[in-house]
Amino acid sequence: MAFYGVNLEVKVRELNLQFKLALQSKGGSVGLRTLAKIFQRMDVNGNRKLDSSEFEQALGAFGFFPKKVELQALMKFYDVNNDGHISYEEFIRGLRDELSPRRVKMVEKIFQSLDRDGSGQISLSDVVQIYDVSMNHEFIEGKKTREQIIGEFLNGFEGARGNKDGVITKDEFFDYYTDLGMSVPSDEYFVRMLESAWQCPEEEADPSAQASIRMLIEEVRKRILELAKGDPKLIKKIHSDFDLNQSGSLTIDEVTNMIAKLKISVERKYVYPFFKFIDQDNSGNISFEEFEVYVLNK
Incomplete structure (x- = not known):
């Protein structure tokens, strides 16, 4: 599909980049805390989601005035579940930066190690082999079983694009770590964090x-x-x-x-x-x- 003679996806990403630059010029560093405050200001009626009118007003407040067709395209880009509104999670997802090559390689490695049967998705049985619950305080205190903790952990990955089915697709897995990466500016720290969480060294051949x-x-x-x-x-x-x-x-x-x-x-x-x-x-x-x-x- 074309957008003024330009590939739609490319054009929407260009528009979104303009919006991000507008946010940065007005609000400084676009971290999770800053974005949470911005979203709260945008959410005029306080229902924790933005309709098209609120979104348009918010764009204008940051000095960004897209044409109507551009606004519709941006709204569709952010509204992942197509309910006509932009949730906070969808808002964050739309503004995040993509993973760096080093981060992509690490996340890919962990996903492959979890996807033991090569199905392209991770189930409870895949994760249970690696995920360590022994230090979880609710497990130690007997409040939750290992299966309950791991089930909740799995659902934590299923963000705006997830369907809460207890199964994580590769896209959902990458979405989770792309979101998480917004608050981790250093590639080195990001990789070390994943190494510890999944007991998986970045370079086993090192x-x-x-x-x-x-x-x-x-x-x-x-x-x-x-x-x-x-x-x-x-x-x-x-x-x-x-x-x-x-x-x-x-x-x-x-x-x-x-x-x-x-x-x-x-x-x-x-x-x-x-x-x-x-x-x-x-x-x-x-x-x-x-x-x-x-x-x-x-």
Whole structure:
């Protein structure tokens, strides 16, 4: 579709850039707090969403006066769910900057690691293998189960474009981190934050990362053999002791706990590569057989 002879998407993005520049010239840095205040001022009737009239008035207040057809195109661009209004979430989404190449690469890597079956979407069963709830205060206090916490976590990704179905598409995943990235100006901090949250190093092939992972593999093996006191039969008991829910296999949470109990200091981002090293069948759990093969270095 064309817009005055120009591709519609290109033209709308040009208009939106003009609006963003107008916001910056009037309001300074366009961070989340600033945008929240701007949206509140725009929302004349206080219903937490903007109709076309409020949106037009808001644009004018910032010195931006698009033509009627341009206003309609911008309104459609912001109104993701097509309900005739712009919610705060839609407003933020429309003004955000795209992820930098480094951020895109990191988010893509994490999505691929979660999408274990290659379906192009993430379900509860995908996330449960990696997401660690052990430090969540509601889990510790027994207020919520692991499944409830992870379910809420999944729904947190389903923003303006989500349908609250408990499944995250790749677009929804990228939308979430693009929104989050607005409040994280540094690529370095953004990447480190994701490394910690998902226990996933940015560059596993990096020599220092490889060295840390190898160190963890060898140190855990050494500590377990010390606990077993040279008796291979005790390895099964050790596996069972760390299997806190007695499911017969170790989850990522239980492996994280095991490393802590063994008093091994390591950055969280190296735990998942370590976990994958032992989980030879890529099931998302470490069976006793896999544990034994790892410990005895068979």
